[in-house]
Amino acid sequence: MSLLDAFNTLKQSGFDAKKDKDYNPYKEIPDGEYLVSLDGVTHNAKNDRDFLMISFMVVQGEYEGQKESVFPSLATKKANGDPMPNSVIARGIAEIQLIGEAVGAPIPDSCFAHDNETDAYEAIVPVLSQAKNKVLKLTKKTTPNKRNPDYPYKNYEFEKAEQPRALDIEGENDPFKDSKNNVEVNGSDFPF
Template sequence: MSLRDAMNSVAKDFDAKNDSINKFEGLPSGDYTVAVTKVEDSTAPWGAEQLSFVLEVVEGEHAGSKEFLRIGLDEVTAKGKPNPMLETNIRMVMKLAAVLGINIPDAAWDDDSMVYENLAKVFQETVGKTMIMKLKVRPNKKNPEYPYRNYDFEEAEQPGEATVDDDQMPF
């Protein structure tokens, strides 16, 4: 396909004057088996530090799709108000650690200026591990292009982890 063919294909369904150029919709609500492919301490476009996970769907219709999970642990927002998501985000970090089978040492939480870097280091050993991600997407009335994404996680069988029933035992 030539570049002109690609442009003509896009132009069929795109009103350049009125439509948004961003068509990324992300994963729809559902349960997904995902693998952790990257964990890092990152900075949001507005300057806030975040603990960032890249999760890749490993099976099903959306295999290969990625979910970008960013967790902020700042006590106050950029506007200086208490962070209403702090408790939920701490629970999310704790749940991810439990589901992925790691322990977060208390020392990782001790230095507020290093917490993101410390947690990213702890979570490095989870790269390649799988889990079940339960995703619920709901509309955001104030900013419809960015719907709310709610997560929960469950343990999943790990790659290369064989399950053996009693019937399969040789003795």
């Protein structure tokens, strides 16, 4: 896509910089089951807290091309410095392991054998990154957040999905098998 194409897309969307406060073409996907690909895994930091971000892209259906990111936490302390309950940390570990299994990149136990989440995230990123573009099923379910109703809880389930087959273009399926090895092309061969 060129810069001009992107500009035209923006204008066609009805965006007006004089009236609008922001532009975000990525609307959150609603609850449901989706076929997604693992789009990326990053270890980031914000406001002295680091986190793992695992991104997925919907690969078929009405929301094709939309992204969804999950942020499994391995933080051992709350923002106020109190210890994080083991059940919360265990949930983050389980979510990471479920994603790893669903994309065929099991997370070794050694990734969690660290004294802090920073080192664990650094160990997990290369393992999951090997499965980038692998396809899996993602089911999203939101539940109400009584303390902050504008931000419902997002719950995810991850399952293995059949991977697309690579095209076999060797041998009999090779569309160029009958062509000559040394083909010469000159200017008169082009239609322009």
